[in-house]
Amino acid sequence: MPELLRKMHAYWRAANYLSVGQIYLYDNPLLKEPLQLAHIKPRLLGHWGTTPGLNFVYIHLNRIIKRQDLNVIYIAGPGHGGPGLVANTYLEGCYSETYPDISQDEEGMKKLFKQFSFPGGIPSHVAPETPGSIHEGGELGYSLSHAFGAAFDNPDLLVACVVGDGEAETGPLATSWHSNKFLNPVCDGAVLPILHLNGYKIAGPTVLARIPHDELESLFRGYGYTPYFVEGDDPVEMHQLMAATLDKVVTRIHDIQRDARTNGFKQRPSWPMIILRSPKGWTGPKIVDDKPVEGTFRAHQVPIADMQRPGHVALLEQWMKSYHAEELFDKKGRLNAELAELAPLGSRRMGANPHANGGALLHDLRLPDFRHYAVDVPAPGATTAEATRVQGEFIRDIVRLNPHTFRVFSPDETASNRWGDVFEVSNRCSTAEIIDIDDHVAADGRVMEMLSENQCEGWLEGYLLTGRHGFFSCYEAFIHIVDSMFNQHAKWLKAANHIPWRRPIASLNYLLSSHVWRQDHNGASHQDPGFIDHVINKKAEVIRVYLPPDANTLLSVTDHCLRSRNYINVIVAGKQPEMQWLDMTAALQHCAAGIGIWEWASNDKGGEPDVVMACAGDVPTLETLAAVALLRKHFPELKVRVINVVDLMRLQPKSAHPHGLDDRDFDELFTVDKPVIFAYHGYPALIHRLTYRRTNHKNLHVHGYKEEGTTTTPFDMVVLNELDRFHLFADVVDRLPQLAAQATYAKQFVRDRLFAHRNYIEQYGEDMPEIRNWKWVNDSDKG
Known part of the structure; x- marks a missing residue:
């Protein structure tokens, strides 16, 4: 074990070296000649502070994946942690397989460094371009809900989710800790939250890093987790502690799953989590311009800036040489063989895991013929129906026909929006306490309801990004709560459309009902149709908006949206009894055209x-x-x-x-x-x-x-x-x-x-x- 930990520490040094190089270097990637200003990028962009912690977690996950042949994906919640994930996927070979011009040699390393936060290159955060990613690092708050969404119906998958302590202050993230009340160890995978406390945001201290140890432990025990602490700054001790902790945690996860899958689900388990406390900017420069950096907010972005300033180039060179790249890479820039063998093989590498390229696992839904649910309309206006109730019959049978790949998500509005027929074939999901008077609540339910639009959106995005299908129904006025999450998913899809290796995923489908014109009873607070305006701002290649006037057109539109890929489809439809205008034949013709004259x-x-x-x-x-x-x-x-x-x-x-x-x-x-x-x-x-x-x-x-x-x-x-x-x-x-x-x-x-x-x-x-x-x-x- 000491020899393995020595190699792991060297691998971590390699990842840190590559991370620093991405932020700073334009040339001279192996420092074969003295570092000069000409070797450094003219504009320094990126975030160092969180990166060494992300790298530390990655190498330890590699060890246990390889040791136990685990199926793991890595979600990096801290914003702009891109250098670490790019560095690690490069070290394990996935990056060069995905982008052959970024080869595992000196020339490839030079390109790897130059492209980071550089025109024509890659973003500074984890993005669609990053192999192994399903989570956009450009905005904080959604990592844990994405992680749980990925774990639902993925019984063999372990989702390791690093939550930054700045991110932990956001509302969506604070709420998402309760996702453990919806995870079923019988049919779902596991989520391992790793709360990374490095003490600071951009300029100020973080909340969770400044509360007493016992209060922090009580907080997460109150959330329903069993917290394991890994704390310190000495690399040798931290490697030993992290390795031992991961062994315990993974054993506990497997014990929970084995018991539930052998004896059936009995009660919600106390899932393990890790609280990792390490210095911000760990292993970086301790002092710059007579001011402390490592362990402070000054390490958050670029620790040594203004490279024109006397002594800064030498200080950067000293920092990079502290990793001893000559011990890690050969003269041609290839990672030493004894270190390269630490990475898992094939699709067990986190950068190559197919669950992080969900379209590669996606199967078409089994869809009943929507025409069978048609409302009989002998003449325009001759029939009255509730459009979304008719749609709910269709959704019910989709749930029935796709018991492992389709779920519906709603903030306590499934029945209110007239999808109540779904409860004929499934229940609301909850692994918390269930009592006799609860209505259609069960641990294996496929109706995901939590009174948080953020969680519904985040779960669904994680579910879709890992190769499944779903539908999100919501009151129209309150869908604005996810405006920002919609933004990020739209940006993800727009970028993914131009990345050849990203396979198309199922579209994100919204039903907006209880809409503005039928909120007369709830009043002005429930009256806002502006989500459509927000959607229209995004790229035309990814957004679609449908306003079906009756039940038969709604059925046609719903079927179309469920068959589509890489779109965000917004459907607005009422739930109240209304006159029906088109029979199914006319509805099909009208929806195919999207617009038309009503001759009648x-x-x-x-x-x-x-x-x-x-x-x-x-x-x-x-x-x-x-x-x-x-x-x-x-x-x-x-x-x-x-x-x-x-x-x-x-x-x-x-x-x-x-x-x-x-x-x-x-x-x-x-x-x-x-x-x-x-x-x-x-x-x-x-x-x-x-x-x-x-x-x-x-x-x-x-x-x-x-x-x-x-x-x-x-x-x-x-x-x-x-x-x-x-x-x-x-x-x-x-x-x-x-x-x-x-x-x-x-x-x-x-x-x-x-x-x-x-x-x-x-x-x-x-x-x-x-x-x-x-x-x-x-x-x-x-x-």
Whole structure:
């Protein structure tokens, strides 16, 4: 064992040397000549402080992987820990196999160093470009939830997750410690959290590094873990302690799994975790410019900066030579054989583990035929249904057919969003205490509910990135909680699309229900459709937004999204009973086109319309059709074209989005000079943004959410935002000169109906019967 630990220490020195070289060196990678300013990058970018700790953990994981033939992936939570993970995957050979031009020799090492945080190179954090990674290091807080997501349904996988003590201060990370209440040792893998305490963030001390030992231990015992401490700064002692601790921890994990898989799940185990306390910038320069560095916040980024300053080049050279690279690499720059043999072989290397390239393990879902769930629609508006309840029947059978590769995630809203049929085939997952009055709760449940949108998102991302499928349902207003997480996943997918060895993964699918127009009972706090705007900011190659107007279109869209790869699909659909417009054949045609004229609601066939009534979203569609009925009644001679939009991206030009319509097709639909009254689910400005380059944009008038809302009736919500049938009707009257002679009486009609509406709801507390009981009929005399 002492000889093995000696070699491990040398391997750690090699990883540290490569890490420093990435931050600093442009040339002279093996320091074969005296270091000069010309050998150093002109711009020094990167983070040293966390890196030696990450390297320390990596080599110790290598030892136990090789010793016990373990299946392990490594998640580095600390931000910008890229030098360490790149260094270690280079040492084990994965990096050169992935990028053959970065060879394991002096020339390859020079390229490895130069590319880091350099134009045309790689980021300073762990990123999609890093072999073995599933976690973007550019933002803190999600490492542990990604780790648990990766472990679900992966019974042979151990996910080692290093949590930085700065990261541990974020809300998502603080909450994610409770993920252990959802991990089932029978069917899931294991997560080994390693809390790395090095004392400082960029400039200040960290919370967990400054609380007493017994308080820290009590905190994690309270979370339900058994903490093991590895603390110190002497490398020899720390290697011995870490090796012994990892042996105990892995043995404990295997004992937990063996017992559960032999005797069945009995109660939630106290999973082990490691608290590693080591100096920040360990093994780096102790003093720079008469100020302490190692063990302080000054080691966080670049410990020796301003290389023009006298003595700094020599200080850097002294630091790098302290690792004695000549003992670690041969004259050609290859790692010495006795050190190279410490790395696991083949796919057991953490940089080559297929679970970190989830598309390589991905299998298509077994999907039932969504047409079998179709709502019977003998005529538009003749049937009423709850769209997401119908979708829930489809999701139920997907869960049943894919018992190990598909889960649904929701912050306590699965039933609320009308996916309750899923509980016919599975339960809510919990390995915590379950009592008799709990409803559909079991340790083997596949419905992942925690009242944290961050955890649902993080779990699902980890699940997808390791080769599985899932769906996230959420109240529309509260999906904003994961705005930043969505950002990171979108950036990951955008980068991964341009990395040939990254295999496509299943798309991240959102259902946003309980949406803005049906939050009349909860009030303004639950009213915000702006997530769509946020999504549209991302690259067109990875985002899709769908607004199906009824159940059959929702089924078609859902099937399409579940078959897609490397996208983020956002579906917005209501859960309340609504009129259904399209039978399944029509729904398929409409969804395939993404946008189209509803001929049955239009009367302009064979000529130009006087006005185009466009809509996107279920409630806007209802109000548009009601407005069209009013137009038919009051102005039967008027030629009206009704356009419904399912795929919001169809509004953009083809040059801006792959789904975009070319200008000719757009002009044929919307005309080049007629008024377009557009009823839209969200904020009106987005439609203008998507269409501002179109020929007829000047005649586009959008009604949508205007940040008006309260606790009121459903129809009053649309009235408050002027999305209702009466305001749409009035807008047409205002836009058409040929109606000028009749405008006075038409506008009086609108004022009277809106006054009657206000008077009625304030007296009775519900919408007028003419609103509640309105039905679409094709006979204009009955409109």
